[in-house]
Amino acid sequence: MDREELAPHVEELARVLGEKADKNKIAEELEKYVNLYRVTLEWAKRDILKKMGGNPDAFNDGSGRKSVAELTGDEQSVDLLVKVLTVNPKTIEVGGAHKSIAYGYMADESGRVQYTVWETESVQLKQGSTVLIRNAYTKEYKGTPQLNLGNRASVEESEEILDVADMPSGGGSAEVKIADLADGMNYVVISGKVSRPEKREITASGEKKTIVTGVLSDDTGSAEITVWKDAELKDGDEVRIVGAYVKSWKGMPKLNLGDKAEIQMLSKGTLGDLSSSVPKVRTLEDVELSGGAMDVVVRGTLVDVREGSGLVMRCPDCRRVLQKSTCRVHGKVKGTDDLRIKSILDDGTSSMSVVFGKELTEQLLNISIEEAVKITTEERNPEAVKEMAEEKLFARTLEVRGMVRSDDFGPMLIARDARFLEVDVREEGAKLLTDMEGFN
């Protein structure tokens, strides 16, 4: 090992030894141990530390060796044995000068982590190689730890074989689906069909700029996209986007394409027919983890009809629901009738608030708003329609399509389509029984 390679270890020893350190002396010692006596780097460092009056256990102080899943996001110095999944070079500007860095994903058997190499001169990573990383540090970004290889970090190729799947190739990063999008994701690669593209003029830091907004859809759902530069997108275009980032609004993930992002045009039909397709059914747990979704289909049991369901009166000016013919903002007004159901859907993985508007309430209860008004008046019971909803909907299984938004009260599904789900229990039961026999 030459002096340059040993430099980060010298730095590390100097850091542990503190004031009493003489870097030249450390470097000399380390070179002697490693190159002359052929002691392993690890033992050499321990011995030198002991000899120079430091505590060899100091190497284990912060974190030592960890698996990816054990990372917390505040390790000062951590060692990891990982496979390099992707390497993406990038140039950034630091104080007017250009600097090369690299980023990507690394993984071990416990999980995957995003990394950044800040010193590409001393640390060079090869995609697909397994490496022992020493003295990296972590920072938390949006709740997930990110690994940083700074000037103290060193990397050794390892012969060990890690049981880690490779990332799908092409562009370096794994391609994801709309349903996988979550707030804070970076370097996203995704394919989908564009709809409702629209150019907009905005003023950003005093400059006029053209941006493009629209919607991107795949077989798992839809998300709004914003291209922060001018781009030619047409309705129905099939595209592959590389290097987008995700920011959520009210829990709904939105794709953003910054300066570095790239839009590749795909030939028509590459993604199949998406125009009429309904997104795949997702579990409520999965949707909850995304925080929201623009277009989602879920199935679950209606386990509660909540207060405020049924026939309500709304303010003619602001559409707020009236309490005793009084609007919170406009005072006593002559309200207009409306129907809605606020409910809880539960599919065994999680539960979620679901709101059905007038049309869906009419459809699910098989009643028109006029009939609802009539029943309420005749029975002199303002809760008549709510009670009807309880009777007809409680414990029923529904398939609901709509938009999920999150606020302080958690996620809420605003339904745009709903139907009772009739399951053929005999057919499914027989199938399950056959499975069970294989399973016994």
Place this chain on the structure above:
Amino acid sequence: MSREVAWRVFAAEFNSSSLEMKGEGEKTPSYLISPLGAKINRIFVVGVLTDNDNVGNENEPVWRAKITDPTGTFYMTAGQYQPEAAMALAKLQPPCFVAVVGKFRTYSPEEGKMYVSIRPERVGKVEASVRDGWVLETCKATMDRISAMEEAMKLVEPTVEKLMQIGFSRPLAEGTVHSLRHYQQEDLTRYKGMTSDALKFLLPEYHTGPDVHLDSAAPEEIDLEEEQDDVDKEALVLSMIESLDSGKGAAWDEVVQKGKSQGIEREEMDSIANSLLDKGFVYEPVLGKMRKI
């Protein structure tokens, strides 16, 4: 804080639960860990309401009810703190299909003994198809728990993280790990048998006798014939009960009389009655009367 999910669990599994994890502090929920690792705070049940009595008084009603599913009976009590459920129960006449969403309750009369029941939040009358749908869904959920348990047993040191990596949800992974520590070597055969019986309950081709496997090769043919004979007699007695029922159940003495005319003795009639009661085909609305469910 998010709402607790409603677990789909059969009565036999629910009633065998004996591990409660009490929440520390005011707002932390408590959980009942089932033998298969369901981490229950809330439960969703659909079955037959077989008993429903006000054990309180008119002003302060306390409704105690029994709900049977293909594996056993759920017990529940609704009092003044469950006004909506109590009101709904007051209007229900057994037998009928009901759906219940509620929280678990435990009762320990002595150290080492634990009885569980449901404190209902919402009760509603439903159609038979809803019950069938629930049985199917609960079979699926039970099979998921069995496979989590099997995976966990394969691991030298099962942890929540390892189970989540295999693909199980966090609550199930947590429940499975807790369950393994408490229930030790739980016999999964029993739960597999329970699940396949519950599935057969949905399939008309098995209806004559949920406990008889007609198409499985039987080494002792005579036993099989006897069993088949039992099943035929049970079906016969069941039809007698149905025909003698004028709305409030059939008087057992009359059924016995009718049985005698068909050549079935009283003792055998009693054992058939017990078998039908066990299997949940009939229940006793009042002493001395039988009703088909």
